Amino acid sequence: MVIVGLTGSIATGKSTIARIFARAHIPVCDADAIIHQLIGPKGRAVSSLLDRFGDVGAFETGIDRAALGAVIFADPDKRRELEALLHPLVAEARERFLKQMRARYQKAVILDVPLLFETGTDALCDVTITSWAPAFLMRQRALARPHMTEDKLNGILAAQLSQFEKKQRADIAIATGLGYFHMMRQLKPLITTLQSGHLAEKGRS
Secondary structure, rough: EEEEEEOOOOOHHHHHHHHHHHOOOOOEEEEHHHHHHHHHHOOOOOOHHHHHOOOOOEOOOOEOOHHHHHOOOHHHHHHHHHHHHHHHHHHHHHHHHHHHHHOOOOOEEEOOOOOOOOOOOOHHHEEEEEEOOOOOHHHHHHHOOOOOHHHHHHHHHHOOOOOHHHHHHOOOOEEEEOOOHHHHHHHHHHHHHHOOHHHHOOOOO
């Protein structure tokens, strides 16, 4: 089974690429979706987060992401505490996913992980992909999102590798700044290869 790691900075099209793979019937394990479950109503991580960070939600209703974000992006140590709590739980869910996919003899899967390189998850992957867009466009897209501010965006970017570093480390860089059809022209050959399972023979490129 070919394991593809997908990453990318905020507002560079990573989620769109993940949806394209999913529509091509290549299963996607979404780290952000796992975290939403962990910190949602009665989620597995809620009690620990409330103990650690105080008034950022309730067990019945889950964690208030805005309140939690205000705490962690103002304090790098608290952000590291959050990551230390959540990342092992995300890793457990990812391992369950991979085990299920292997049991189904799936030819290829996608691990959609915003902090793919930062967490060392790329070590699990046969090939890695990063989305990217010009910095001005990335910022424009990000700041158009609800509740996003310059300070919040700068905090998010400071906690991750830069786009340049991700492009240097990834096997494949998918440009998203020229629109959907240009992006699809880049993805189609890779999708065809993954659907065939041939990349498993070649291994990491």
